[in-house]
Amino acid sequence: MLVSDGIKAAALSPALRKAFTGPDRDAYLRAHDRLRGAGYGAGIARAFASAAARVAEHAGAKEAIALAGDASRIAIKARPRVAADYLDLCPGIAMKVRGADDFRQWRGMIVSVLEGSPKALGALLARSEMLLERLGLEALCTWTQTGLRVGGQDSDQALRFFQLETPEAQRLLERYAGEANFPSLETGLKSFHTALWRHEPVLREAIRDGSNHRVRRTGFSNGIIRMPSAFPGFKGQEQRLYRASLAHVGAHAAYGGPRFPLGQLKPLQVAVISLIEDARVETLALRDMPGLIRLWLPFHTAAPDGLATAPNLFAALARALIDRAFQPALGWVGKGVAMFDCASDRLCDPAISREIGNVLGNDLGQTRVQFDALSYVVQPAYRDDNLGLWDLPDDPETPPASDEIEADLQDLRQCEPGDRSPDRKQEQTTPDTPALPDAVKIVEAQTEGGRKVFSLPEYDHHAGVERDDWVTVNAYDPIPGAPGFWDALQQRHGTTISRIKTVIAKSETGKRRRLKQQAEGETLDLDAAIDAAVAVRSARQPDPRVYACIMPPARSIAVHLLLDISQSTADPAGPGISILDMERDAAAILAGTMSQLGDDLAITAFSSAGRQDLRVTPVKAFGAPLDETTGRALSGLRSGFSTRIGAALRFASRGMDDVSRYRKLVLLVTDGEPSDIDVADPEYLVADARRAVQHMRSQGIDAVCVALGPEAGQRQSEIFGRKSCVQITDISTLPNTLPAFYLRMTR
């Protein structure tokens, strides 16, 4: 022990003396000294002293001492201020998490954010108590990992994520917190509305309104219902709340009249009239479906004796009109209920809402109750924003009916290649062969023609989580290439095609079937035997087919052929031909063979430009004929962008869900390992693709890979397994290698 330590030890506070004993006290003092001498300001060392004692109490002395190292790193990589925030936060966290191990995990998470995106650490710390409360430690770590991945190289993007400013951060937060949100409930909500009101609704997720505020209430206009992406603060009740909201909007549609003209009405009157109209349509709906009261009533939480502010009065009136047991002590509410009851015999007339609302609005105006129209949010939460009730032609507050479509367009714009870094592999380069005079036009057509199909999950092997809706699939229409593709193919590979056909036709796939009434077979077919005996006795010619046999399996295969058309496929595979040319021919030969054998085939070409844009081009769909259009679509394929194999495999297997064949196979033809512009770690996409293959196999869809070109093969066998992967360097070897896949299918 140092002499100076001994002196200082005497000056330690009782809490510190109690927390650190023996060697721990030395370690603490040394850490404290280092921090004080490092020049981050005296505040940091003080904060450490204060935090260490309390952290030691809940998480042990070792963890408490380690805070000094963390603080030092934060002060260097971020700012000393952030380090002080960190130290202030730690005692609270140590109290919340259980024991030293969890606290160490929390520290590790902070350090990983510090390494990945130092700029965003402050934002995360400021929210970490709330986040920990909502998510729990495990989910919080996963969420921050995801945030770092979303940010990637872009520190501003990560900052916005941890500030919870991006819709994705919110959505992921809800998901990891186990809170249901609109996307997770949408399908069920649609059928709920259809069941109740007969017609299928058009539902849209509303994330931001016109003034970029988070949408808090459902709205409807022009037949489109826009629902908030989440209702924060209703954990565990999300589904009921969304249903309540949809039932309410449905009641408007079923029992509402034309939109009310706005005229000279003041915002207060508009709010009151809307409130009466809400109660009117709900009352009518309850006559048909009395059970809806159980859906709506729990969200009416107004107290009978609140302050007489406008929002309180409105909430109380709303509740009193639907809940007859609720009797507030407010005269204005009582008057509203009485007037509503008086009009009960003509509830079907929307005009009563205006009549009652006008009177009540005037009364309220005279009592000089303050009403702030801008901050007013309709209560209870399931009710709509009332904008759909009013004729507001030029009101800028009204969100455009097509706001979602605008958002989609924006999404697409974001994935345009112009926004990307000028990486050689990923860039959309103009092919240098003179045979493609329309190359420039193609680029334009491709970026304009994409439309979002759906989103797919992706697996992060670092975090060990599968992130839902991570990759966006955009479909691009095929660009017709030169006609006469099939003739040219026949000229190029005539002998190969005929050899393949004989080999493949011999392989057996499918289900065995019992055949009766056969001329030859293993057993007697009793029915046929009796018939024959009858014929003999009645002096007729008997049918000699009296045997039954087990039929060799009928062919029943569906194959989804995936063609990798990333930029690297533009590289030459041999003299005068590119890898893409080779892929195209291989695909065409296989397709031709399969269609003659009656197998079902789909062909999709894919590339990717980051997780926001998995670019798929449907060349041929299941059930579609193999014809000139397919040939032109094939010859129109051009190389560009990157290779996100896992996502492409998930896309292909999803497309096979509806195909009813005995064996299903996804056949990937690629020239290289997975790569994409937003992924730096080469293992990430390989691990994801491997996971995709495992998942497909668990669903009975086989995944095999043809690796083209001399350099391919290594990573593919890691993904697909050695037996399911074959490397082809010369297209003339296809007849020998393709049957291997067909034999796999007969297992």
Next chain:
Amino acid sequence: MSLETYRLTEEPRYHPSADEVALYEAAYQMRLPVMLKGPTGCGKTRFVEHMAWKLGKPLVTVACHEDMTASDFVGRYLLGPEGTYWQDGPLTRAVRHGGICYLDEIVEARQDTTVIIHALTDDRRILPLEKKGELVRAHPDFQLVISYNPGYQSVLKDLKESTKQRFCALDFDYPAAPIEAGIVASESGLNQQDAERLTRIAGKSRNLRGKGLDEGASTRMLIHAGRLMVAGLPIADACQFALITPITDDPEMRSTLLAAVDACI
């Protein structure tokens, strides 16, 4: 062998929705074949039974399935102690002895077997028994009725045009709500008010026909639910037991239906 055992002894209750009884009687008077179209459980079979009883004719019912061959309709030789003997099939029996032959869900039978009824359904009214070398002329009382559910079968299972065009057709659907409630009440012994609630619930499930459900809840299901309620089950449990769980395996759709049921009670 006559068809005495096929005669109905008690009146099957049937509540007409429109003028289907008169239409059927006219068709029978002229011995025209009739096709009944409509979703499952809406009362097609009950209607035929009711009409057979009303007209005092025996009713031979054949439930068709996909392995059904022509022999299953017309009959076959069987091996007996004395060698083989011919056994009439249900269709032949009705043709020979004069009765109403009802082929339920005819599209389920293999397409090539349905052509055997062609000669019976035009003015020839004959049934050739190819294997027996006999030509059976239809008894004057014989009439052919088939039923057919155009909803759930795929395009693969449709009647041939040449078959369709031989029949008069009656379109069945679930009865209008007040009538259906009355049927549910009388068949199950449930009170009128609860029967009305059940029909309202059925309406909600029928809204989802083709939008997540192949079929909505049938009248037959409602009667089951009604009987369960008479046995003492609360309405929500009876609906879940008799309507929702049988109708779909999709957990999300079940949850939706439960919520819809809840909204109605």
